[in-house]
Amino acid sequence: MADALIEIDNLRHSIGGRDILSVPALHLAKGQHGLLLGPSGSGKTTLLNLLAGLLPVMAGSFKLLGQDMRQLGPAGLDRLRAHHIGIVFQQLHLIEAVSIADNLRLAQTLAGHAVDEAVIKELLSRVGLGDRAKARPSDLSQGERQRVAVARALVNRPALLLADEPTSALDDENCAAALDLLLQQADLSGATLLIATHDQRLTARVPVALRLTKPEGMAA
Amino acid sequence: MNMLTLSLAYLRQRALTSLLNLLLLALGVATISFLLMLDRRIEDRLARDVAGFDMVVGAKGSPLQLVMSALLHIDTPTGNVPLSALDTLRANRLVREVVPVALGDNYQGYRIVGTEPAYINHYGGKLAQGQLFAQPMEAVLGATAAATAGLKIGDSFAGSHGLTAGGEAHSFAPYKVVGILASTGSVLDRLVLTPVASVWAVHEHHHHHHDGDDHDEDADGDHDHDHDHAMAGADHDRDTKEEAGHEPHREVTALLVRYATPLAAARLPREINTGTDMQAASPATEMLRLRSLLGIGVDTMKLFGGVLVLAAALGTFIALANSLQERRYDLAIMRTLGATRSRILGQILTEALLVGGAGALLGFGLAHLGMVLMGRFSAQARDLGLAVPSMGLVDLWPLALALGTALLAALLPAIRAYRGDVARMLAQR
Numbered sequence: 047m048a049d050a051l052i053e054i055d056n057l058r059h060s061i062g063g064r065d066i067l068s069v070p071a072l073h074l075a076k077g078q079h080g081l082l083l084g085p086s087g088s089g090k091t092t093l094l095n096l097l098a099g100l101l102p103v104m105a106g107s108f109k110l111l112g113q114d115m116r117q118l119g120p121a122g123l124d125r126l127r128a129h130h131i132g133i134v135f136q137q138l139h140l141i142e143a144v145s146i147a148d149n150l151r152l153a154q155t156l157a158g159h160a161v162d163e164a165v166i167k168e169l170l171s172r173v174g175l176g177d178r179a180k181a182r183p184s185d186l187s188q189g190e191r192q193r194v195a196v197a198r199a200l201v202n203r204p205a206l207l208l209a210d211e212p213t214s215a216l217d218d219e220n221c222a223a224a225l226d227l228l229l230q231q232a233d234l235s236g237a238t239l240l241i242a243t244h245d246q247r248l249t250a251r252v253p254v255a256l257r258l259t260k261p262e263g264m265a266a
Numbered sequence: 267m268n269m270l271t272l273s274l275a276y277l278r279q280r281a282l283t284s285l286l287n288l289l290l291l292a293l294g295v296a297t298i299s300f301l302l303m304l305d306r307r308i309e310d311r312l313a314r315d316v317a318g319f320d321m322v323v324g325a326k327g328s329p330l331q332l333v334m335s336a337l338l339h340i341d342t343p344t345g346n347v348p349l350s351a352l353d354t355l356r357a358n359r360l361v362r363e364v365v366p367v368a369l370g371d372n373y374q375g376y377r378i379v380g381t382e383p384a385y386i387n388h389y390g391g392k393l394a395q396g397q398l399f400a401q402p403m404e405a406v407l408g409a410t411a412a413a414t415a416g417l418k419i420g421d422s423f424a425g426s427h428g429l430t431a432g433g434e435a436h437s438f439a440p441y442k443v444v445g446i447l448a449s450t451g452s453v454l455d456r457l458v459l460t461p462v463a464s465v466w467a468v469h470e471h472h473h474h475h476h477d478g479d480d481h482d483e484d485a486d487g488d489h490d491h492d493h494d495h496a497m498a499g500a501d502h503d504r505d506t507k508e509e510a511g512h513e514p515h516r517e518v519t520a521l522l523v524r525y526a527t528p529l530a531a532a533r534l535p536r537e538i539n540t541g542t543d544m545q546a547a548s549p550a551t552e553m554l555r556l557r558s559l560l561g562i563g564v565d566t567m568k569l570f571g572g573v574l575v576l577a578a579a580l581g582t583f584i585a586l587a588n589s590l591q592e593r594r595y596d597l598a599i600m601r602t603l604g605a606t607r608s609r610i611l612g613q614i615l616t617e618a619l620l621v622g623g624a625g626a627l628l629g630f631g632l633a634h635l636g637m638v639l640m641g642r643f644s645a646q647a648r649d650l651g652l653a654v655p656s657m658g659l660v661d662l663w664p665l666a667l668a669l670g671t672a673l674l675a676a677l678l679p680a681i682r683a684y685r686g687d688v689a690r691m692l693a694q695r
Contacts, residue, residue: 091693100602100689121606128604139599139692143279144272155268157604198603 049076050112051206051238052097057106059092067092069106072256076205079232079239080255081248088258090242091136094208097240098131099123111205128157132204132237134228136211138195140183146170146194147179150201157202169197172227189220196227203235210242221247269609273617280589287585288625291578291668295629298571299664300636305564312338312556315453316549318388319365320531323347323355323538324520329547330555336367336520337549339377339453343369347544349516355523360530366518368465371425376411378425378441378458380465380518386447388522389454395419396445402463405441409449410456417443425458425468439468462518575667578625583675585621597683598691607684614680615673622672626665633664 054072058065067089074080082090095101096108099115100123108115111130118126141149150166170176173193175186183191192212199207209228213221225248232239240255241248277284316337324332325345334341355364365388368380379385383398386406396419399406407417417423422440441460449455523546525531535546597610605613 095689098602100692124601124604124606127602133602135599135602135692137692139595139602141596141599143275143596148275152272152600153603156600156609202604 050074051076051078051110052240053107053109055107057096057103057108059089059096059101059104067096067258069093069256074238074240074255076238077233077236079229079252080241081252082240082242082256082258083244083249083254084242084258085244085260088260090244090258091210093256093258094133094210094240094242097206097208098133099127129202130205132199132202132207134192134195134199134207134209134212136214138191140191140194140198142183145180145182146175146186146197149183149194149198153198153201159202165201169201169231172231173197174223189216192216193224193227196224200227200231200235203231203237205235205237207232207237207239208242209239211245212241213243213245213248218247221245225251269613269616270620272613273620276589276593276617277620283585283589284621287578287581288621288628290581291575291622291625291672292628292632294571294575294578295626295664295668296632296636297574297629298568298667299630299633301564301567301571302664303633303637305568308560309557311452312553314451315389316553318524319522319549320525321523321535322520322547322549323351323523323544324547326543326545329545330552332520332545332547333549333552334556335369336522337453339369339379339457343519344545346517346519347521349518351542351544352518352521355521358534360526360534361523362526363524365522366462367520367522368462368517369519370465370469371427373411373423373425373441373458374415376408376415376456376458378405378460378465380460380462382462385522386454386459389450389452391447391450391454393445394448396443398445399459399461399464400444402461402467403439403441404444404460404464406445406447406459407443408447408455408457408459411458412443412446417446419443419446466516575664575671578668579671579675583678587675587679589617591679594683594686594691598686598688601688602692611680611684614676614683618672618676618680619669622669625672626668629668630665 050073052072052074054069056071057067057069059067082093084090092101096103096115097110099110099118103116110126113126115123140146141152144152147166147170150169151161154161154166167176167179170179173196175181175190175193175197178186178190183194186194196209196212199209207228212228213224216224228239228241229251231237239252241252316333319337322333322336324336324343325347327344331341332344335343349366352364352366355361363384365382365385366380367385369377370380371378386398391408393406394409396406405423407415412418415423421443423443424435424437424440427434441458441464447454523534525534531548535548538544538546597613600610600613601607
């Protein structure tokens with residue numbers, strides 16, 4: 047695949063000798079979006095962690111942007127994540143000690159980029175928090191916090207945007223808005239958006255790239 | 267958003283804990299810094315005040331007391347020695363210089379010392395105003411004494427009986443200020459210097475004056491206000507003889523001696539101690555003895571300061587460890603945002619350095635403030651130069667100690683965060 051972003055074949059992951067994830071194949075091109083659809087406990091988060099380089103590849107083949115992930119050490123994985131991957135976690139994991147704008151600034155700094163206030167302002171405006179840049183995460187509602195997490199994941203214009211259940215806590219209107227934002231920004235930066243979710247509402251707008259089931263009956 | 271601003275944000279987030287921890291560290295640093303500075307200044311001052319004189323000759327008694335009274339001017343003299351001893355010693359080929367010291371009175375607590383200009387030269391005294399004394403009852407004031415007493419050239423003042431403030435004033439025999447010395451940082455600063463003859467004159471006059479008064483005296487004529495009066499001229503029995511036409515029997519309190527040759531150290535003290543009614547004391551030996559006597563107390567206080575720093579280190583360790591335990595998710599998130607392990611390590615150490623650095627600086631400032639306040643409210647401390655803060659390299663090591671402590675306290679949590687499994691940490695939430 048000429049513009050391949052993700053190339054996974056026969057990827058397996060186990061804990062304590064027990065397989066918790068098996069992915070026969072997952073191929074996504076740059077700019078192509080997809081869902082990792084499956085119920086809770088089907089290994090969606092584990093796969094996201096593998097894709098983000100937060101877990102080592104134990105068995106199988108996995109290339110990201112043509113780079114063999116098994117060849118990268120911890121520092122290489124850190125670099126890859128910093129420059130090419132944005133993540134929206136299910137638990138959001140905002141830094142509570144600083145403002146929401148600082149959360150975005152921190153994401154830019156940690157990735158080794160210069161702080162770009164224009165990008166931060168634009169993103170916060172898009173998620174409807176333009177006037178709350180100085181607010182602390184603890185001052186926000188759960189839905190607002192989720193929007194901050196999305197904005198933070200997008201702030202470095204990643205090639206791969208991973209989202210773990212990004213819409214599960216939102217009502218239909220906000221779900222649509224968050225998805226709009228994810229898709230819009232992914233498109234703007236030519237990023238591949240991969241959403242791990244059990245939220246069936248998303249299937250109407252994003253194709254399923256991989257359907258996961260619980261370990262006893264795992265299948266692609 | 268760099269490491270520093272993020273660290274400050276975390277410290278602000280738990281402001282009370284950070285502040286208490288910082289205060290604990292500051293207290294430890296302040297205690298140990300204060301003690302070290304005080305110890306160093308006392309040592310410096312003592313060394314400066316006794317430097318140059320090889321031997322002190324005075325009345326028999328405690329040699330330490332003799333050295334402290336005649337050189338440091340912080341104790342009462344052991345008695346007096348005949349003036350003839352001055353000529354005898356000056357005639358000795360083993361002696362390069364002898365400076366007499368005659369004590370007995372004070373002005374506002376500053377000792378009036380009957381001596382010769384050589385005494386001033388010995389401590390490098392330079393006139394800031396006026397001239398050196400030339401006649402009896404002329405006085406040259408040390409810088410501190412002049413400033414505190416508010417005396418200027420041409421002023422007159424009466425000395426008070428005894429070596430501490432509060433004695434009976436000799437208003438019948440006033441001194442005239444003819445010179446004021448520039449500050450030397452030595453004992454000279456807190457002395458009133460005058461020819462030996464002034465001290466004799468005051469006390470001869472004093473006794474005539476008292477003899478004419480109708481006040482209580484013992485039956486044998488030795489009146490009861492001799493206090494810590496050390497001056498030889500105050501020997502009343504002798505005064506009586508003088509009045510009867512005898513040559514006055516002059517005495518001085520002590521003789522400060524510089525040897526002409528190292529050989530003198532082996533011979534002179536022994537000759538004086540065994541062959542005369544006087545004693546010879548070595549300032550260097552007595553200062554060593556003083557340091558060993560004081561050393562136990564100072565060492566105990568230093569140990570106390572060390573315990574405080576250790577307690578502060580433990581406090582820092584506990585605070586940082588707790589804080590990092592609470593923030594392990596944040597650190598994991600930072601890893602997911604692209605932070606390298608070394609960046610996480612740097613982040614934690616920056617925070618520790620902030621607490622350690624601020625605590626150290628605050629402690630250092632408190633120690634200096636303590637020195638200044640002590641110098642302002644205590645005359646003895648002022649004499650040690652404590653009112654004027656100064657900094658030496660040796661004063662900096664408690665700062666290094668505090669920073670090192672904070673870093674050490676942060677190291678274990680930092681290594682845990684460095685090695686932590688990000689995916690597992692995030693999953694635990």
